Amino acid sequence: MNIAAVNSVSFEGSVYKKFFKKLPNKDIVNSDAYNAVGQALASPHINRLAVGIAALSTQPWIDLYNPKVDKDTAKASMYRTLAKVIACTGVGFIVRGASYKLVEKYANASEKLGSTLLTPQAILKETSPELRESMLKLHRNALSTVLALSAMVFTNVLLDAPLTTMLANKFIASDKSLSNNKKLRGNV
Amino acid sequence: MSEFFTKIAKLAAEKIYSTFGKSSGGMLLATSILGLTFSAGAQILGICVNKKYTASQKAFMIPQELGELFVSSMAIFAITKPTQKLAAKLAKTGKIMSKEVVSYLKENNLADKRGHFDFDFEKEVSKIIQQIENSDKFIKSNAIDRVSMLAPHKSALEKHEITSDATSAIATTVASLATVGCVVPVIRNRFAAYYQQQNMDIYHRYRSISSGSFNKI
Numbered sequence: 001m002n003i004a005a006v007n008s009v010s011f012e013g014s015v016y017k018k019f020f021k022k023l024p025n026k027d028i029v030n031s032d033a034y035n036a037v038g039q040a041l042a043s044p045h046i047n048r049l050a051v052g053i054a055a056l057s058t059q060p061w062i063d064l065y066n067p068k069v070d071k072d073t074a075k076a077s078m079y080r081t082l083a084k085v086i087a088c089t090g091v092g093f094i095v096r097g098a099s100y101k102l103v104e105k106y107a108n109a110s111e112k113l114g115s116t117l118l119t120p121q122a123i124l125k126e127t128s129p130e131l132r133e134s135m136l137k138l139h140r141n142a143l144s145t146v147l148a149l150s151a152m153v154f155t156n157v158l159l160d161a162p163l164t165t166m167l168a169n170k171f172i173a174s175d176k177s178l179s180n181n182k183k184l185r186g187n188v
Numbered sequence: 189m190s191e192f193f194t195k196i197a198k199l200a201a202e203k204i205y206s207t208f209g210k211s212s213g214g215m216l217l218a219t220s221i222l223g224l225t226f227s228a229g230a231q232i233l234g235i236c237v238n239k240k241y242t243a244s245q246k247a248f249m250i251p252q253e254l255g256e257l258f259v260s261s262m263a264i265f266a267i268t269k270p271t272q273k274l275a276a277k278l279a280k281t282g283k284i285m286s287k288e289v290v291s292y293l294k295e296n297n298l299a300d301k302r303g304h305f306d307f308d309f310e311k312e313v314s315k316i317i318q319q320i321e322n323s324d325k326f327i328k329s330n331a332i333d334r335v336s337m338l339a340p341h342k343s344a345l346e347k348h349e350i351t352s353d354a355t356s357a358i359a360t361t362v363a364s365l366a367t368v369g370c371v372v373p374v375i376r377n378r379f380a381a382y383y384q385q386q387n388m389d390i391y392h393r394y395r396s397i398s399s400g401s402f403n404k405i
Contacts, residue, residue: 017305020274023283025303031286031351038354041361050361054369062373068381069248076245077252081373084231107201117197120205130346142208143201149219156226161234169240180240 052089083167255376275359
């Protein structure tokens, strides 16, 4: 593929432009509701919950009806996916939510609004209220994500994985049709 | 002690701001992939030590987890990032706009430009604000009148920014839902089923060697 061909499909390329032009203009009638949904989804914990619900509603079924593997593997994989989604969504929601709340509490635009412990000097010195607010919003998102990730390095190993194993084993034990519950020669 | 922690927290906040404060895109990308890697590592460890799974199931589940890590990481570049860019462009050009801001466009004779590829709402409004600020009427008026002259334009800018942020969040979430709900499980399962067979062949060969029946293979 030559450079011109690559450019034509790239973000600012002609294929993209043609696609963009075909999209109609869309007026948002109820902007309050639209903005509320957007704001909720922008917060890391709500976003994690939404993604978890999507995973819970499709992934176990896709695993169960996987035609490429035998029935026992499909079932065991479904139970593990179910356990993993429940464990990871639950832990992820709590860790992200706690990080976000912590940052919200300690990163404020001024002392009048609350603690400024985690607010950088550049934001505190900014004189334009609009600019200060948008700088603070970006900083809060970055800080809470870094904080959540740091915590999740530990929770992935200490909580997610053991919780997944525990739940998966419970689900598997409850299904008597699975060969896992019988003595298996291939078990390791 | 608490003074020490306060100092550390302040330093960390300053460092994170100076690194990611102006653009969180790179940070989100790096943290997403790091998070996925840690998660996959922990899950693989969990599968390896779980005695409830058979060897055949482990041979499927480990590549399934690796497949998920690979497909999810690729999906960030192939689905999430392009969707984010498209959403930003739709908001910037006014393809997606609140009714109040559409009315503002009509009042300021900008409605014809709405939705054009090169239209930039913020730039256009900034130009209008600049023109007002340079006008004789604005220069001669008092502070209260100045604020009221600029108010509708600043309000439109603010409303548009909030809607743009919402559009970006909604579009990114929809892309993530499609990825997690459909793309990742379908591709990772195909990948895992292929490697299950390969892994089981290696497993049976290893068992044969360890039980002294190498020559019978």
